Amino acid sequence: MSVVLVLGLLMNAIILPIAGKRVFFLFKLITSGQPAPDRVEGVTSRIGSSIKTQVVEVFGQKKLLKWSIPGAAHFFVFWAFLILATVYLEAYGSLFKPGFAIPIVGRWDALGFLQDFIAVMALVGLATFAIIRIKNAPSRMGRKSRFSYSHLGGAWIVLGMIVLVVASMLMFRGAGVNTGQFPYGNGAFASHIVGGWLDGFSHDTNEVLEHVGLLLHIGIMLVFLIQVLNSKHLHIFLAPLNVLFSRRPNALGSIKPIMINGKPLDPETMEDLEEEDFEKLGVGKVEDFSWKGMLDFATCTECGRCQSQCPAWNTEKPLSPKLLIMGLRDHAFAKAPYTLADSDEKRDALPDKVKAEAERALVGPTEGDAWHPTGGAVIDPDVLWSCVSCGACVEQCPVDIEHVDHIMDMRRYQVIVESNFPAELTNIFKGLERKGNPWGMDPKGRMDWAKNLDFEVKQVGVDVEDLDEVDWLFWVGCAGAYEDRAKKTTQAVAELLDMAGVTFAVLGDGETCTGDPARRAGNEMVFQQLAMQNAEVFKETKVKKVVSTCAHCFNTLKNEYAEFGVELEVVHHTQLLNRLVREGKLTPLAPDAETEKKKITYHDPCFIGRHNKVYEPPRELLSVIPGAEFTEMPRNSEKSFCCGAGGAQMWMEETIGTRINVNRTKEAVATGADQIAVACPFCRVMLSDGLTAEQSEGNAREEVEVLDVAQMLLAGVKRATPKPSKADDDAVVAEAEAATAAAVTEKATEAEPDAEDEADPESISKTEDAAPAADAAAEAAAGGDPETAKDETPDVPAGDKEEAAWANVGAVNTEGEIVAVEDAPSTADPVSEDSAPLSDANPSGADLSEVATHAADVDTHGQATDEDAIEEWVEEGGVATDKDDETKP
DSSP states (O other): OHHHHHHHHHHHHHHHHHHHHHHHHHHHHHHTSBOOHHHHHHHHTTHHHHHHHIIIIIISOTTGGGSHHHHHHHHHHHHHHHHTHHHHHHHHHHHHSTTOOOTTTTTOHHHHHHHHHHHHHHHHHHHHHHHHHHHTOHHHHGGGSTTTTSOHHHHHHHHHHHHHHHHHHHHHHHHHHHHTOOOOOTTSHHHHHHHHHHTTSOHHHHHHHHHHHHHHHHHHHHHHHHHHHTSGGGHHHHHHHHHHTSOSSOSOSSOOOOEETTEEOOHHHHHTOOGGGGGGSSOSSGGGSBHHHHHHHHHOOOOOHHHHHOTTGGGTOSOOHHHHHHHHHHHHHHHHHHHHOOSHHHHHTSOHHHHHHHHSOSBSOEEEETTEEEEEOSBOHHHHTTOOOOOHHHHHOTTOOOHHHHHHHHHHIIIIISOOOOTHHHHHHHHHHHHSSTTOOOGGGGGGGGTTOSSOOEEBTTTBSSGGGSSEEEEOHHHHHHOHHHHHHHHHHHHHHHHTTOOEEEOGGGOOOOSHHHHHTTOHHHHHHHHHHHHHHHHHHTOOEEEESOHHHHHHHHHTSGGGTOOOEEEEHHHHHHHHHHTTSOOOOOOOTTSOOEEEEEOOOTTTTTTTOOOHHHHHHHHTSTTEEEEOOSSOGGGOOOOSOTTTGGGSOOOSSSOHHHHHHHHHHHTTOSEEEESSHHHHHHHHHHHHHHHHTTSSOTTOEEEEHHHHHHHHHHHHSOOOOHHHHHHHHHHHHHHHHHHHHHHHHHHSOOTTOOOOGGGSOOHHHHHHHHHHHHHHHTTOOHHHHHHHSOOOOHHHHHHHHHHHHOOSOSSSSOOOGGGSOOSSOOOOTTTOOOOSSOTTOOOHHHHHHHHHHHHHTTSSOSHHHHHHHHHTTOOOOOTTSOOOO
């Protein structure tokens, strides 16, 4: 036994220092990243939730179990590492004392059973891994395999070593059963089964097998430790730390701010920046990443879940989130001797290979495949600018790597420091800076969408002083104000809120872009400019509750405006509408029985779904729409496929691979849906364009359409609104006629003179004063200078002019009764199409009511208000009357 002890200690003496040296190197490399005090504060300020996260995500394997079969396999392998640590405790104890048992629990059959059970399940899990890797081998599936470009050789080595760990365990435990050194009874079923297999050997042979198995068990573990510390399986140790220091609940929603010397960048910080700090506006070198970024790179498991969900990779673009992180990791490790050297002398003494790696640009032209370059820069520009910031990679990553944050940090440096970005972004940056919207449209047009509504849309500063007077601020957004298809959604939401009795107001031309396109395109400065402008407006108008139809506005206002001193309750329109339906304030009605039932599918916008976990409200709304059959697309909810508009891609042209929106549209059409429901204006534009493309190629039915959820709900609610009957219509008409007659009577009564009434002497113009004005008017009528005539005509109020006209012509009052023009008795025989003869009074034979109306129009414009003009009008076909009659033509 002394030989076994010496060999066991010798193996540890050789291996553990090597492992320790590697651990120290990893610690120095990871901590060489930029400060991130917010990550430490995020843990210390929420100890309880941090512990819960470890329990749920690490020990409960929650994110891994989203993929059932591989998740379950990993669950058992993970727990095997933890539970079999007790077996290693027994193994090291056995080096010193044969038959060692853990104090108190070391002879409990329950522990023996648990050890053997988890060992057997680990073998089942390893077999499952092997089958999955064979089935999804890149050699068979090419880039469609999530394992493409992963380190496959190292993965097979690790699988084999874990099998050997379990096999050596069962070997020394089975032999121990036969030598009498095994501390457990039949509960350790697997060990006793192996012991039965070895029972045919002699006691001495079993003793040798026990010692050899013990040394193998320890030795394999030590070699495995070195392998883990130098491979992607480093995540075994780093994953719990990465989850602990990650953004909670995940790195979605807001983008982390630019950090300068451990502090977030804001306008005040900008004023105090040193010259060298401007090089840190974003990430331009691998060492510019924070230590959390370095931890991300080292933690990557190369599982490829992110790659399998990425819309860019799935449409033949060069971006693979997995390969991007692997490239950054490999570069950081290769450059580490240069990064960690503390003097120029040490750097000069480094091998040329390390110096060459240190000189590589982080972003720039590459050699070989853009997604897996063999030379040139680390990250190709096509990789960097293919990201749609949908968050699928972050959502799927089992170890909480923050891919989107790292991509945005590199974009920031390229835009702010290098001024190197796609040409299409130039116009949206200009539009955002100058006009407050990415299209560069006139801000005065922000209220055009409300012109055709049959109710008033209140505007802050015009109809209401501030938002205390209404329930909600309706944030229309740039697309909702300017894009024709999005305007329909804006109108639908406004109508629904009005029907439900919800008071709201809009900012109108006081609204400007939230800054989302600028921030996700890397232009942090423009984003901050727009956000500060909006924040000031919010404070001045006392904004507290906001409803938005745009997923991107919703996300930005909800998650990114708090850093500008604005605390808002922000909801998406589907959330508010769903609430109103539940409260009974909106009730949709089924279409007529003759109307065919429609099939609907729903597309989850990324910035509502993955980024903010709003999945159910839109679906609940669609489920209450009568006469509709709801069907899901295969990729839905948290696995939904992006429309292709995020990350400022709305304004950039896809020139590589196939179009993301077409890919998604094909999936929607394949469900057989008649209507594709969306809840974001960007998604509507992209899917509408995709549908048009598919219809033009004959791949989609012409009747298929893309509609916002709000439009579908509005159609149902309008069906439920009672339509007025004919009796109701007649009553409204009678009421209007009565009101008109009453108004006319009141006017006539006011116009009738009393005996005491006298003309105001001051209101009577003297002849010598009136003549110049009359001459000027005559000159203008004869073709003279109208401006001169206008200048020389006394400025008389419109009301006085109207009264003067009535005085000149006279009221329509022949029998002491006021008669409406169209109802007045004609002074000539009625003109019929068959027998009415033409008379001198009406030579044209025209309808007299039309002539009378024309005469009234002439009078309204003040052009037939004296006797000569009246006579001229009569000669043209007017009605001749007795000169003494008080008749107004």
